Amino acid sequence: MATVQFRISGGQVTPEITMPISATILDLKERIQLFTDICMTRQTLRFNNQELTNDRTISHYEFGQFATLVLGVKPLDDRYPKFFILVKSCNEQSKLIRVKETTLVGDLRSKIERHFGIPGKLLSLFRLSQEMKDEFPISAYYVCAGSQVEVVINIEPR
Structure with a gap:
């Protein structure tokens, strides 16, 4: 099974995660959540300034064997900071x-x-x-x- 190794940048911690190309971007976000505790609904992933779509598979984006993604995190609601x-x-x-x-x-x-x-x-x-x-x-x-x-x-x- 083919995989892609992702380096997740955007903070002071840079996780590296390997995923099968058949997984979705939502699956990748779930793995990021397990590593960082950041809820999937607060995550935005970008590759080459393009926002990745949750329902697309990793193979859709043709990353190759290694890719660096930028993780954006939506701020918490001001009512519960x-x-x-x-x-x-x-x-x-x-x-x-x-x-x-x-x-x-x-x-x-x-x-x-x-x-x-x-x-x-x-x-x-x-x-x-x-x-x-x-x-x-x-x-x-x-x-x-x-x-x-x-x-x-x-x-x-x-």
């Missing part, structure tokens, strides 16, 4: 924290510092195995309702 994410540390301490998609990683770090009582400069945050940078919004790492952010505590040697 806040949601909870799970922040989990390596010592199994966890906490639900309320955020917005526009929350900067640095601001999330400050919230974690207050909740865990650990200086923010000792914390490294990870989403989908990617270290999060303070200057980006959490949405750049596909953080959405129910997502998990991993916290590594960097203990300084004495």
Whole structure:
């Protein structure tokens, strides 16, 4: 069975997903949802500035064996901009924290510092195995309702 390997760009995390050419674009979006937690209905995929249609098969677009797609994510409804994410540390301490998609990683770090009582400069945050940078919004790492952010505590040697 022929397959296409997709690199999904658009955020700070770049998933790679292999799909059979008989799958639909909707099937691909479902796989992206499993990886990123971004609901399929919020996803838009583009290839060479063309929006891909959910009911078309991957073979319809003639990608070849490898293609880079751009993932666009529709913003949340303004009536419900806040949601909870799970922040989990390596010592199994966890906490639900309320955020917005526009929350900067640095601001999330400050919230974690207050909740865990650990200086923010000792914390490294990870989403989908990617270290999060303070200057980006959490949405750049596909953080959405129910997502998990991993916290590594960097203990300084004495």
